[in-house]
Amino acid sequence: MLTFWQDYPEIQEKLEKVQALMAARLKINNEDIQNALQRFTSRGGKMVRPALFFLFAGLVENEKVDEKKLTKIAASLEMLHSATLIHDDIIDDSPLRRGLPSIESQFGKDVAVYTGDFVYTIYFELLIETMNGTEFLSRNAKSMKKILQGELTQMQSAFNKENTARRYMKAISGKTAELLSLSCLEGAYFAGGDRQLQRSARKIGRSIGLAFQVYDDILNFTVGLDEADKPILTDFRQGIYTLPLLLAKEADEAAIMPYLEAPEQLSRDECLQFAALVTDLGGITGSLMIAATLTELALAEIRKLPQSRNREILEEATQILLQRNY
Amino acid sequence: MLTFWQDYPEIQEKLEKVQALMAARLKINNEDIQNALQRFTSRGGKMVRPALFFLFAGLVENEKVDEKKLTKIAASLEMLHSATLIHDDIIDDSPLRRGLPSIESQFGKDVAVYTGDFVYTIYFELLIETMNGTEFLSRNAKSMKKILQGELTQMQSAFNKENTARRYMKAISGKTAELLSLSCLEGAYFAGGDRQLQRSARKIGRSIGLAFQVYDDILNFTVGLDEADKPILTDFRQGIYTLPLLLAKEADEAAIMPYLEAPEQLSRDECLQFAALVTDLGGITGSLMIAATLTELALAEIRKLPQSRNREILEEATQILLQRNY
CATH class of the missing domain: 1.10.600.10 (Farnesyl Diphosphate Synthase)
Structure with missing residues (x-):
């Protein structure tokens, strides 16, 4: 787990906190889905987004920084990424994701649609807890929109020889x-x-x-x-x-x-x-x-x-x- | 259009503003999807959620009320509802919605997944524009979570004779x-x-x-x-x-x-x-x-x-x- 960052124990330690927070937040009224979601996020791949977040946060000398808040924001980035992956797997009919069966292949597209929506909700909760009142809420909404437009653009250019x-x-x-x-x-x-x-x-x-x-x-x-x-x-x-x-x-x-x-x-x-x-x-x-x-x-x-x-x-x-x- | 409220011109007029706002917001980089979405929301059914919103707002004597803000919030409620409907239609494989072909039956489940996600994004944008800094952001996130859990509960109890x-x-x-x-x-x-x-x-x-x-x-x-x-x-x-x-x-x-x-x-x-x-x-x-x-x-x-x-x-x-x- 997270062996990718083993030479950077400071980053690795922060990423482990992000994983723990994500697991704690992914509570849903269905044990199977909850377990699948938690396995999904605990594999975590390289956790590129939270890692980059902490790498940049590390550039700032700031003793008053609220570490718990940073962990939440890092988790929000990974949640947004996870939600898009879960929905992407519906589109691609992917059997695997991060070496595990995808949510769609385990539970079918119906569950995958709602599970992705659910992860989006956790993402928003984390944003609201950490950024309420700041301009970063609308920045996040804009990014989410751009990501979706990117996905749609890719989907529309599928099989397009003129791409x-x-x-x-x-x-x-x-x-x-x-x-x-x-x-x-x-x-x-x-x-x-x-x-x-x-x-x-x-x-x-x-x-x-x-x-x-x-x-x-x-x-x-x-x-x-x-x-x-x-x-x-x-x-x-x-x-x-x-x-x-x-x-x-x-x-x-x-x-x-x-x-x-x-x-x-x-x-x-x-x-x-x-x-x-x-x-x-x-x-x-x-x-x-x-x-x-x-x-x-x-x-x-x-x-x-x-x-x-x-x-x-x-x-x-x-x-x-x-x-x-x- | 909105004939349901024709005996209540005040409500009807406000709902028409909500529809106009929704149409203006549903801009997406695919003309077909955009048209379908705009047709979808302009049918609008009874617009029960915005209507209830305005009926309750009408109970308050308040001359300083910001009508534009109220229109946005009313639209956010209808957007959240629309997003869940678009995803529901994937689960139900519904051919029709409000007498029109559903997004899924017109464009397939792939587009429907992203289109629903896109409508969620517009919903968040509207929230952020009107409620940033208030407790209503987290109330909305909680409601969205409850709605999804309700959908999941229903899905899980499907074909359950013990329901x-x-x-x-x-x-x-x-x-x-x-x-x-x-x-x-x-x-x-x-x-x-x-x-x-x-x-x-x-x-x-x-x-x-x-x-x-x-x-x-x-x-x-x-x-x-x-x-x-x-x-x-x-x-x-x-x-x-x-x-x-x-x-x-x-x-x-x-x-x-x-x-x-x-x-x-x-x-x-x-x-x-x-x-x-x-x-x-x-x-x-x-x-x-x-x-x-x-x-x-x-x-x-x-x-x-x-x-x-x-x-x-x-x-x-x-x-x-x-x-x-x-």
């Missing part, structure tokens, strides 16, 4: 970058950081978010291709046309287009051929370059912040978060 | 009464009513809500039985066991039980037989008595309020709202 790298960047800007940006901003703000730090936090969060999603989308083209028993190119086969293939399409539209007619019907071999084609046409290299550029943008901005041990930690953590194996 | 009248009342208390109660309370509060009026408003709203739902559930057993081309007993056939049949079951369990084995497989004739059985066993009469008692409770409480023209309107409106043809 472009530009539209892709817009969709992931809402879908992923918005919430990571908010996480960094809230960390800076609620720890008492000044305007300048808040501005930098938003900017850095946005770059990290974009890079994070591009790397994620590259992985969908490169990982597990030689494991015969696992489904491959899952996003592509659901009509989600991401950066690697969009860049390859820009390089040689005639070669790519035939695969976009009915990706869900392609055989495993055809998928492998397609992945090789995307690679040959520079789709992977191009995406890696874009992700690396976005990472560098984030790191350059981080290095502009006042020198401190916590800034170094943020710099390292950003590199680790965005360093994956290809 | 009881008591559990039924608990489920509708969350599912329907909670939001009607909140609507009355917010009307009293935001128009500047005192504690006593607020307490009465909550109580009256709760009784109206319970009566409203019981009447609605009676209708499912009595209306359209002679129209051969329409589906009948739709709730029952989806395993939603409501008051009429639960009372009939208390009267003669052995007679009712066989029908509860697999209601979705019953033929039209068997459904008609079942409806007749429920009536013969006093399920309809009993439910009507309970609904009438709840209505009387509401009216008695209304009559305790200080005498005024607007109190008379509230009394009449309550009777009209709860007066249906059986």
Whole structure:
């Protein structure tokens, strides 16, 4: 659990408090759903959003900071993320999430709809307890709206052969970058950081978010291709046309287009051929370059912040978060 | 449109402003969904929640009241209701809603999930714009939670032969009464009513809500039985066991039980037989008595309020709202 942060015991400890708070809040009048929700949140993945929140909060020297309040706000970010994941799994019919059966596959779409709604409610409760009377309530509402619009944009461009790298960047800007940006901003703000730090936090969060999603989308083209028993190119086969293939399409539209007619019907071999084609046409290299550029943008901005041990930690953590194996 | 309130031009006019505001807020980056949402909300049914809100606001003499703010709050109540309806239709696979195709049947469950989420977001925006810094934000979050728990309770008791009248009342208390109660309370509060009026408003709203739902559930057993081309007993056939049949079951369990084995497989004739059985066993009469008692409770409480023209309107409106043809 949370082994990702084991080299940063301070962050890890705070994230464990977030998990405990989430478990305490996810009380619902159905034991099965409650257990599933608590398992779901206790796996927690890397808890990227709360982690970024605390990394930025750590940049502020403030002895009067209310740690319990920070824990609640960090939990609110993870709750919002969890609610969108639970609803996403309905759309994708995903059997698994974080290595466990998704709420939808365990309990069906009906329960998943209400369970996601329920998690949204806990998210609002946490916001109201910590931000009532501040402008951050409406910032949260705006972010939630952007995230949903990003999801809708992605859903509408599904199987759309006319999708472009530009539209892709817009969709992931809402879908992923918005919430990571908010996480960094809230960390800076609620720890008492000044305007300048808040501005930098938003900017850095946005770059990290974009890079994070591009790397994620590259992985969908490169990982597990030689494991015969696992489904491959899952996003592509659901009509989600991401950066690697969009860049390859820009390089040689005639070669790519035939695969976009009915990706869900392609055989495993055809998928492998397609992945090789995307690679040959520079789709992977191009995406890696874009992700690396976005990472560098984030790191350059981080290095502009006042020198401190916590800034170094943020710099390292950003590199680790965005360093994956290809 | 809104013909239900045509004898109350003051209420009707306010409700039209609510509709206009809702239409203005439901802007989304997909024209089809936006149009569907706007059609959905412009039908508006009776707009029971905003109407109750204004009926209670009307009880307060307050010249400084901010009408625009009241319009926004009334819209927030209808938005919350709409969001739950959109998600309910996913669960019920309802082809129609308010005489129009449901969002789910027009666009599929995927779009319906996000569209409902989107409407929740607009609801929060409206709350934040009007109640930031007040205790009503957390009251709203609590109500939303109760509504969801009510829905979940109902879903879990689907096809449950052990369901009881008591559990039924608990489920509708969350599912329907909670939001009607909140609507009355917010009307009293935001128009500047005192504690006593607020307490009465909550109580009256709760009784109206319970009566409203019981009447609605009676209708499912009595209306359209002679129209051969329409589906009948739709709730029952989806395993939603409501008051009429639960009372009939208390009267003669052995007679009712066989029908509860697999209601979705019953033929039209068997459904008609079942409806007749429920009536013969006093399920309809009993439910009507309970609904009438709840209505009387509401009216008695209304009559305790200080005498005024607007109190008379509230009394009449309550009777009209709860007066249906059986």
